[in-house]
Amino acid sequence: MKSDPASNIGNITRVAAGDDRTVYDNFAVFLHWLTVLLVLSQFALALTWEWFARPTRHLMIVAHMSFGIILAAVIVVRLVWRLLPGHQVAPAVSGWVEMASKAVHYLLYAMLAAEAVLGFMLRWSGDESMSFFGLLIAPPFAPFSKPAHHLVGELHELNGWAIIILAAGHAAAALYHHYVLRDRVLSRMLPPLREG
Template identity: 70%
Template sequence: MTNLKHSSATATATRIAAGDDRTQYDSFSILLHWITVILVLAQFGLAQTWGFAPKPTRHLMIVSHMSFGILLSAVLIVRIGWRLMPGHQTPVSAAGWVERAAKGVHYVLYALLVGEAVLGFVLRWSGNESMSFFGLLMPSPFAPTSKATHHAIGEAHDFVGWAIIVIAAGHAAAALFHHYVLRDDVLKRMLPRKAGDA
């Protein structure tokens, strides 16, 4: 009986961590999700490795980081807009506290991603530098801040970036646990559907 309770508690905790609120996602939502994953990983990888690159390569990596950041911001806007529009999700009719908690995981990730995007723009502009979108420059709309403020914004940007990676890693690990250990459909809800799938 104790093992059964422990197993049930583990399944519940990992369902929440996986963000499984039993929502059935449409194909466009699934596509946006995986584009977000790829861009977040690319952003984090670039930020953690450009310090080891020679100067010309480092500049290219930083410009790529800004460009992908702007692209990620656009994806987030589309994703949030799509999610808010009716008819793109079909959650179960009877949702309990587990579903609400799982949905909360999504909201936390959305808030962190939006916050990180805003911090990215503000960080660049607070240093009186233009944002670059694949060579197209976007000058700062406000006056530069003090060095201390600029540094604090950079620290916040780094902290939120790590928070996203840690929470997203737990989110992914929980989904994989359900797929490979519990063998349920938590992960399948966010995988591209094959032709003929319901």
């Protein structure tokens, strides 16, 4: 089977330029760390808004909804970016570790998507509008019964805790790779250091 000369030249040019597809591109790195920041912000807001009285609590809830909508958009952009040709990165590990890593990533994506859906459903099932920095998004369906609305709230909270636990395990694994195994798993997702 003959290889495509244009493809070979493109690969040679890419490798000569320092892009051997062993690290993520700058936009993928930005999206990853933006996701981390948004997830931690969402968790912190939900965990602490009960400590505050109105209007601070209301502002924190609106921020939670607004950041949740941004997080949902970031997840969609991450998935699209990852699927576009030229943005795939060769696995840093192989065997069962590679399969476990992929499983954790896919599970995190699925749980984040579910959390966004549950967040919308929670507001709308209680006959309340979503708010995107004050721009109201009215419920598109009739309110749920109180038990069903309560169940959606519990699922949203449990899934949020599960995301934090899985993300913490993901971070611990990256640190283990970096400091114990001393491989490039973590450095592939760090912003490039500029030499000056």
